[in-house]
Amino acid sequence: MAELTLPRPTGRRPFHVGLALALLGTVLFALVLARQPALEGPQATALEQLLLWHSLLPRAATALLAGAALGLSGALLQRVLRNPIADPSTLGIAAGAQLALTLALAFAPALLAVSREGTAFAGGILAVALVLAMSWRRGFEPVTVVIAGMTLSLMAGAMSAALILARGDYVFSLFIWGAGALHQQNWQPALLVGTRLALGAGAALLLLRPLELMTLDDAAARSLGMAVQGMRLVLIALAVWLAASVVSQVGVIGFVGLAAPAFARLGGARRPGAVLLAAPLIGALMLWITDSLVQLTASSGGDLIPTGAAVGLLGGPLLLWLLPRLPASPARPPMATGHARRLRRPGRALALLAAGAVLIGALALLAGRDLDGWALATGPVLAELAVFRVPRIVAAAAAGGLLGAAGAIMQRLTGNPLAGPEVLGVSAGAGVGLALALTLSPAPSAALLLAASAGGALGALALVLLMAAWTGFAAERLLLSGIALGCTALALLSAVFAAGGPGSFRLLAWMSGSTDRVGAHEAWMLAACALVLLLPVAVLGRWLDILPLGAGVSAALGVPVGASQLALTLLAALMTGVAAFFVGPLSLVGLIGPHLARLTGFASGRSFVFASALIGAGVLLLADWLARMLAFPYQLPTGLLAALVGGPYLIWLLQRGEPRHG
């Protein structure tokens, strides 16, 4: 079972560590109180009292209670899903809740007046349902669940970004929620989270026996008289409720739910009851200490970094640290061997796919809307519009092709059907590079932005490769390193968003994924990159055929396992990094392309990758055309549109699944 294997501590260490943490928290809070600026004026004393009672104390209480609620939520999820890396952030619950609040603010503000908490809960439940649906076929295997959760979080983030862009500065409070801020002006949030925590803890106490039985496998638990699935649903709903109540009051606070149970287990808690007791306490202290540090580093112009983002920065390193301690999953039958159907003439099918992509490209070039309605461009009008349409078409096709190919390589490498190129962390790295350029330079040129994004992507790539090499290139380790890096990068980005300003709007445009800034120069550069990166696949086909058979077989067949994995990872990451600059961090094209290619029956490594690339190109071409047409003259973000159109289809595909392919 997926239980952490941690060194067993001796003696009374856990108690001492807890005491030390509590002491640290108290000292920091005393410093916060002492550092309050003295007020002036006749009512200064009364005001200072008021601030203490209505701002400082409720803030501390909210930090403690929210931390405890998240800790409990994480502990419950980890127990129920038998997944040591589950928590409200990795499962996409926080992102789903936040997206629901964002949508409500933009389209139905009255809903927020009725119930912020209910809105957030609906979003969280929907998110967790989607994540579980996507990972159903893989038996809720930890890494797969987390990949699905992170993909969903990215998607929710892209949607929020698009909404903020469309509503302008107008909704700057959305930034605050995204990064989780604990400022308070009354006791109401503390009371709300506190009562939910009390109810949740009571329920957990009542359900302690079923929770203990959850350690067993389902059959054993059922034989002891437990309605396993029903109990699981109840407990998941409870965990989502706890997390949603926190999100509705203070925004997204990442990874406390991941860290608290892990630290509890590290501190020696073994039985479910002990973990369920220790995790909330540790979570409370963690958030309290972080928030005090945030207050101590704040200038009079506001916090340096919002508390939620500060805690979120912990997420990446923590996942990395947990990584070598994750048990290796039981060996799976390699996914590439058995195919439901196999094309007899893959060459001809590839040609058909290429023709299809060209056809969509032609449609995108010729058909469009002008100020009066639909129009087919011909002659001089076409020549005039081609200046704008050709670069976008070339960029969409090249980026789609690159993402499709990268996804195909990733799936062959990891044997995981959810391993899209987005989870490599490379695109998030590109975002951090962009953020840096936008923060440091007031009016960066396109070339500078491209260079910064490439630098960020390469930096992230180097880190992922380093971590993967350190853990020996096991597929799961590679995926988790990518996710860990992505988490840290996203926390950094949310801190940049929280500060607002013109730079953050450019970054939002990138987040939501848009091809509209591609000039002719960039488009042809991207096309050249695509060719250079796709051509090596033609000679790497053998590796792609053999590697999925496992390290032993591969070595016996004369494939240099380590070197080939390194080369393929590098190739996939470069493809992702280049494409990400143009279409943003998430488009799901890297997942949709390979799935459709497999369904069509492309079996050999080479034809599989090329087919995925062609399908990816076609999908992104179509998405880009729709993005330009649907709300003309307003343009929708291409990447987001591809994700919205492709997402439901992908979930349906994964649900339907072919058991033999996992």
Added chain:
Amino acid sequence: MRPGPGLSRRALLAAPLVLLAPGARAEGTALRVATIDWALLETLLGMGITPVAAAELVLFREVAVEPPVPPSVVDIGLRGAPNFEALRLTRPSLIFSSNYYAEMEPTLRLIAPVETLSIYRTGDPPFGRAEAAAERIGVVTGREEAARALIARVSAQIAAERQNLASHAGRPMLVLNLGDSRHFRVFGADSLFGEVLTRLGLANAWGERTSYAASAPIGLEALARFPDAFLVILRPVPPDAARVLSTSALWNALPNVRDRRFAVLDSVDPFGGLPAAARFARLLGAALRAEGEAAGRGGDLG
């Protein structure tokens, strides 16, 4: 109705006629300008020039409100992602852009020559730059007299408000937006509002620098540091925030709120041009003159 805005509206109504008049064609072609930037859109409209295309008009009408945009202006979509094809179809002969959109300039140049006028640059006070932008627009469109008229009109309006507000001279003000019931952002001395305050003879209570005219979101409790300031709250006020704050002990105990030393102003574009400056001065003047009347409404922000 005060003379200022009336004049601007008259000028605006006259603008199409001016374009049709033979005099306007002195330079050979009709004036067909487009703009991506909102501050420049305001300035153009304020000068009586109706552009053929401008960006994100749906939100502009909500946030900037004035000058009103004639229906003939084609909306070319989001400022951050304008539709180049739609812009091309309006056949502009000159496109105005600013530093925010530097990245898309090469593409814009495929459509028409681009004139980049940046009013907002980190650390640079915007009012003088807004006047310079109007002058430059006057030069490139051959409408220098309209530019001079706009600059003079806005100066005169602000000077008139200053006269009206003589009894408030030197009064500390805090201009802010509410994000939710717990956060606000404040406009510093380097913002358009900050400069208008100075020109009105008022003081900006926010002495610190801000990173981009407005500050990052700040916790509401920071307001307690400014018990003497008059709070100028710009709409939109989120409905959620208005509801929670009206019952909040901290909010209602703030000396400014308790003594009704605050006003809620209609939306003004914080990154606007000269017309936004005039609008802010007018709304603020009216609010300060009506200060006494707000009594009895409590901390209600409705």
